[in-house]
Amino acid sequence: MPKVLFLFLTAPQRRIRMRKIIDHGRLVKRLWFVGASGFLATGYSFFASNVSKPVLYYVYPPCGRLSSNAGMVMDELTLVGAAIGMVGAGVLADLYGRKKLYGFELALLIIATLGLIEASEGFQSQRSDGSSDRTMDIYSWLAWWQFWLGVAIGAEHPLVAIITAEWVRTKSRGRMLAAVFAAQPVARLAAYGVGLAVLKGVSSANGLSPDAADDGEVWKHVADQVWRWVRGFAILPALVAVGFRFTIPESPLYYADIVRDTIRGLKDMADIYRDKKGPKSAAKTTDDESLTAYERYRKWRTNGIATLRTKVAGQNLVRLSLLWVLTDIAWYCLALESPSAMATLWADPSATTATTPSAADSNPLTTNGTSCPEFLSWRSDPTNPSTSVYRELERSATRFMLVVSIGSILGSLALMIVINRVxxxxxxxTTCCALAALFAVSGSVLLGTRASPSPESRIAIDVLFGLMHFLFVLGPRTLVLIMGVELFPTVYRGTFYGLAAAAAKVGAIVIRPIIGKVGKSDMALGIRLMVAVALMVLCVAISYFLPEVQRERRTADVESSSQESDGETAAPSPALPGGNKGMFGKTFSKLETMTLEELEMMALKEI
Incomplete structure (x- = not known):
């Protein structure tokens, strides 16, 4: 179509043309690199915190700083920051555009990471009573930067999900989002792999073998380098991600549905696709009906409450928020990212829990001797009190890579295979039902063998926990993220996604201190597993009422739609009524994914 004729189409006709260009686009690889690199950077930053905690506590014992549990306070501040980042980024993305924020959160992550690795105790001296005096408190600095790191991590979630969903082809949307979110399990594996590599490299550079005598100062010098290198490595994927962000323009759906400027959206698409049919050289570059920033804000504010109260989108928000909350509570309830939980699974049943402090533990300058109640907090396994910090980090990394990372990565791969067929x-x-069954079996094994645990029962629990991670990633941990961008209209996609995700973090903020007080024993973990069974049953019940975003492939080939003229208005294909029929029929036949426009019409229906 000649450029000048393109401008004489109505806004709805240009909107249809926009969808056709997206669905015939060639941004698959670039989109994946843009989204996955950001998720890799933020995911690595999050998981690197768990890797570095043992060595951080070894060098700088918490000793009651930041209340009674420095680690818990920092974790809570990270979650609070993540909740704020999710809501803030979602709202701002709807009001001012996706691209304007796309990269800002990674710049914040880089700044926060630099702040973390430069945190210090300042000048230290020894008092006459043997205690230490310092000019700064490293945990205060770490808490401050962990909060801002949480904001950056939280902001990345809605931005990556939204811009990926709005640029990708309809038929590739599910698989592309699953592939982008697969960067998180890879980031977990990378965090522990980097931790091991840095530990071996720094130890070797200082001439220390893994079983060298722990004389305190030498190993503390090594450990201090290790945790700073591990945390600082997050800057590299973040810099790569920032570079990729400049290759993706503003979302065309943002221009079409929020700014009401389809001409500008089509112009950006023409630039990126080198589309000769786009209005690249036309004098008119904006719609007459386009909205100013203040008009967009006023419309967003006045229509938002009404949408929540009277539209299906409001019901979708409540259901997804509940699902997200229950899933996160179950995840944190089981402490599936905690080194202490892994230590409980791998603990030697015949070992003693008596403590045998090393020379480093009794150094008065660094630990205040035995007056410090947390002077052994870097040891996650109470049944192995004589372990060195090298062996502690080595065992912790090995546990996570074997039990957690393998299952999670396999779950991501499985989801990419089945997401267009189920x-x-x-x-x-289905995955929530399977998780409920696994929780029940695992809880029964832990509670039944707590008096006389055997190596065989430990192996069984390890396998069951690996399956849990596989099913979590195959199911609720990823599907809720994907459906969060599919079930909301474009105008409120960022806001509603951010609210649902932040609700989950609020649940995690509440449950974390409770879990910390319950304890780390087999019995405590077994009881939490049984509680998680009820949570998964509730997830099944809520999931039943979610709408479908796919349908059985139609007999009429979809390619016929590409032969329609640009002046025609395309009627949406009929959706499954209520989405609750034929649930298990033709489960493994290839399904057709509904367009975001069709899903938006469903979301904006009156209740």
Whole structure:
């Protein structure tokens, strides 16, 4: 179509043309690199915190600083920051555009990471009573930067999900989002792999073998380098991600549905696709009906409450928020990212829990001797009190890579294979049912063998926990993220996604201190597993009422739609009524994904 004729189409006709260009686009690889690199950077930053905690506590014992549990306070501040980042980024993305924020959160992550690795105790001296005096408190600095790191991590979630979903082809949307979110399990594996590599490299550079005598100062010098290198490595993927962000323009759906400027959206698409049909040289570059920033804000504010109260989108927000909360509570309830939980699973049943402090533990300058109640807090395994910090980090990394990382990565790969062949809702319900069964079996094993645990029962629990991670990633941990961008209209996609995700973090903020007080024993973990069974049953019940985002492939080939003229208005294909029928029919036949426009019409229906 000649450029000048393109401008004479109506806004709805240009909107249809925009969808056709997206669905015939060639941004698959670039989109994946843009989204996955950001998730890799933020995911690595999050998981590197768990890797570095043992060596951080070894060098700088908490000793009651930041209340009674420095680690818990820093974790809570990270979650609070993540909740704020999710809501803030979602709202700002809807009001001012996705691209304007795309990269800002990574710049914040880089700044926060630099702040973390430069944190210090300042000048230290020894008092006459043997205690230490310092000009700064490293944990205060770490808490401050962990909060801002949480904001950056939280902001990345809605931005990556939204811009990926709005640029990707309809038929590739599910698999692309699954591939982008697969960067998180890879980031977990990278965090522990880098931790091991840095530990071996720094130890070797200082001439220390893994079993060298722990004389305190030498190993503290090594350990201090290790945790700073591990945390600082997050800057590299973040810099790569920032570079990729400049290759993706503003979301065309943002221009079409929020700014009401389809001409500008099509112009950006023409620039990136080198589309000769786009209005690249036309004098008119904006719609007459485009909205100013203040008009967009006023419309967003006045229509938002009404949408929540009277539209299906409001119901979707409540259901997804509940699912997200229950999933996160179950995740943190089981402490599936905690080194102490892994230590409980791998603990030697015949070992003693008596403590045998090393020379480093009794150094008065660094630990205040035995007056410090947390002077052994860097040891996650109470049954192995004589372990060195080298062996502690080595064992912790090995546990996570074997039990957690392998299962999570396999879950991501499995999801990419089945996501276009199984209805999202059916897969969500099925995996939640399977998780409930696994929780019940694992809890029964832990509670039944707590008096006389055997090596065989430990192996069984390890396998069950690996399966849990596989099913969590195959199901609720990823599907809720994907459906969060599919079930909301473009105008409120960022806001509603951010609210649902932040609700989950609020649940995690509440449950974390409770879990910390319950304890780390087999019995405590077994009881939490049984509680998680009820949470998964609730997830199944809520998932049943979610709408479908896929349908059985139609007999009429979809390619016929590409032969329609640009002046025609395309009627949406009929959706499954209520999404609750034929749930298990033709489960493994290839499904057709609904367009975001079709899903938006469903979301904006009156209740």
């Amino acid at each position: 209805h999202r809702r059916v897969l969500l319900m």
